[in-house]
Amino acid sequence: MANSQLSRDLSFPNNTLAGILYGELNKNLQLVEQNIGVTIHVRGNGVTITGLEHEVLLTSDLLEQFYDLIEKDFTLYSSDFAFGLRVLEATPKAKLAKIFLDKVYITAQNRIISPKTQNQKTYIDAIRNNDIVFGIGPAGTGKTYLAVAMAVSALTTGQVRSIILTRPAVEAGEKLGFLPGDIAQKVNPYLRPLYDALSDMLGSEKSSDFIEQGIIEIAPLAFMRGRTLSNAFIILDEAQNTTREQMKMFLTRVGFDSMAVITGDITQVDLPRSEQSGLLHAKKILKNIDGLQFCAFSKHDVVRHPLVQKIIGAYEKNSGSKTPRHSS
Template sequence: MAKRSNVRRLRAEFDANEYFEDAGHSPDIDLLERKWDPANEQPKHRKKTSRHHNNNEEPTGHTHATREQRFVKNITPRSEGQAKFMEAIDRDNLVMALGPAGTGKTYLAIAKAVDALKAGRVGRIVLCRPAVDAGENIGFLPGDMEDKLAPYLRPLYDALSDRLPAKSLKSMMAEGLIEIAPVAFMRGRTLNNAFVVIDEAQNCTYMQIKMLLTRLGWNSSMVVTGDPAQSDLLPELSGLGPAAEKLENMDDISVIRLAKEDVVRHPLVAQMLTAL
């Protein structure tokens, strides 16, 4: 009898804890003050969810808040230049997009890369960005290589997180489906079956641009984005503009030049670009 009484007591305590988790009460205060008795609780006040529910029914209770957020966005061009840019990505294996800030170069390129990966047209995404300071040296950064490169690659993380849930993004990066690498570690690689995005290419020298472009492998696409007017290198060292001029007339290569009319940020951005 004593053993059976202990089982009943433990079962009552378990039901009490489950009620407090669902109803948001404090078990310590209520049990001490005897404001709640599990024997008097009616089933209608408790919300239980079955693990094997019908697919057409929505789960009830707090489980709805823990569902993973789904990003189902249809990316559409907001200017004529963006429309040409997106058409060129679908048509050619190498696309170079040159234009001022706020024209959506990086965002559209990464959005197309994520769409290609989801559709199975490529096996991975490789994002590359030069680790160049914007005219300000903040000294040595702590941590390992990934920690040191994180501030430079943050814009790429922001664009990816806007297209993928955080859990899926973390899983894809852990599995190698999405790789973010600096320019310094790209030499000698052959990127097959990949969608490659080279961002902020105006901060690459001519030899770096040449090295990056020749990484293109079979069944791969590459998008190079940058603004030659905002290079953190000396004007004669930036290689994006000269490389685009030499490749502009080649077949299967598109060079898209965006203008202030394609700016999709705050309207003041286009005005400031004109004034500055």
């Protein structure tokens, strides 16, 4: 029976790799115990897992797959256990290596950026195989960060000559006119997350050099009007705050040898109630076009602090099945 008690022994041949798997002071194993509900006893380079049968089998699969990843020189972080657990809970036969070993980009700090969930892997593959990709889902799911990583990778490998990052300057009902400074100073706070992502990947000095040289451009969406963007990787962030007209304008800017990624959260529309979200409209009318793919994220793809996933779940529960604003 699935709910019967089970005890299972696992052995890991390499003591050093087993130590990496367990974590400092067995921290990784403690995280597994807390998240799954099993008891894990360490005995040298082996462990004994005790608990309900389905929990023990899940834990065994998780530990064995991560040990195999470490053997393949995967750099293991404690947070990866939470990501791996979500994948295996949703898809018990999933192979974590296919997700975690997909290297998107190596940052200036030699940190590897890779997908952490099945939906993130689908998103990365969609960007590789389509000219236009929409990433739609809640905050913290990696939509923008992975898109910027793919853009930087495309630039550094010569696939494109430039990166263009843009957002509509609409946030939570605030008006630009109330902010101090000229237009550049007014819109800068809205574009800050894009600067931060670039700095994280390239380093502050190199990202600043690329921006100064015009290789990377970060601008509000209004600045895209009338342009044709060729041989570029273009990212439209916070696209739920575009109007129908703005979304059409952006999509028709894409030129030859370019690729575009549009990201947004349709539950966080900050447009006036009289305006329909361009992202929702595009999702409705563009879904059957070849060369264009929509990728959906959920709270299960959140890769920020574990509390973020719980917060998103609480808000979803409170809102029930309400239709997103401006969806008519």
